[in-house]
Amino acid sequence: MPSDRFEQAHGAPAPRTTVLGHPKGELWLLLAGLPAAGLLAGLALPRLARWASGSPVLPWRDGVAFVGRLDAPWQTGLVMAAGLVAGLVLAFTAIAEAMRLELTDERVRIEQHDTVLVLERADVSAVFRDGGHLVFLGADSGELARGEHGAPAAALADAFRAHGYPWRDADPHAALFHRWIPGTPGLPAEIHALLKARRTALKRSAGRDARDLAEAVREAGFVVRDEKGEQYWRPLAGGGGQ
Structure with a gap:
């Protein structure tokens, strides 16, 4: 039942808070x-x-x-x-x-990997499910946060839409991704080096290193995602490369 997926805190009506934890x-x-x-x-x-x-x-x-x-x-x-x-x-x-979320109309508080990240609602351009992951995109189309969340997509969509977040049924930039092949023309050498290092980190199951390298890729103007053991890339909105 939906109440197993998320619950709204009782008390003062403002700010209204929705907690999204493990089902x-x-x-x-x-x-x-x-x-x-x-x-x-x-x-x-x-x-x-x-x-x-x-x-x-x-x-x-x-x-x-x-x-x-x-x-x-x-x-x-x-x-x-x-x-x-x-x-x-x-x-x-x-x-x-796994992610634990606290939603209000102004911001979302994300607890994951023993860290806390707070995103302002105005800084989030899209929220969607990517397989078992929940993904937040920023104004430049880069990933602000990504992590596992077990709640059904319908429950997540209801919660985010109720607070005015731009929920999407799929990645709005999915068509722009390309499978990474070492030496692919059009990608800077720096990105090839980062993706090569990230591939090694993934093979070693070094999750923290892989996340740090994904952030380095973003800082260089690109987004990386994983699918069936392969890395896929796309440029940030307004970024370079095809």
Whole structure:
């Protein structure tokens, strides 16, 4: 129900505030489902290792054989505990990386990655969903913020439109993106270097480095987005390059 996705704060009518956090169902899935999955994985891992150890092409054979020998009850308990901890870490990491928003008619407060960003309504030119991400664009068409948010698009659209934000059903600049190919003519060497470094950061799952490099790309007059493991670029509104 919509009340699970967002709720308006009670009290004085001005300023009216809408809080957009994790949907309750998604929170339960993260906080209960991932630890439970970790426990089950810990229980099954020694059995799977014993089964796989007979394969003639098995990589990391010594490590797999070691796990397969963990069949004492206390050893199984330790492996299950490790799985539980891993599930909890994944759950809290997912919650920390997802956006939490507080909307008013004047500004939006964004909590993400242990940081807080406040955007003035007048500085936001578009808000839309890009896959599982919520994206804010500025007056120059550059990304002001991007992050995961589990609420349905309809609930997000209702909330933003109620506060006068320019909600869009899709990226208004989607047709301008080009897939990045190293050495593509028309892109400055500086952008090629930044995108190459960002590709390396993405392969290392270095999210902070990838975000910093995306910001450097924007400062140089371009926007970068990811799709199916590839980087796509476009110039900022009024920027150079085609």
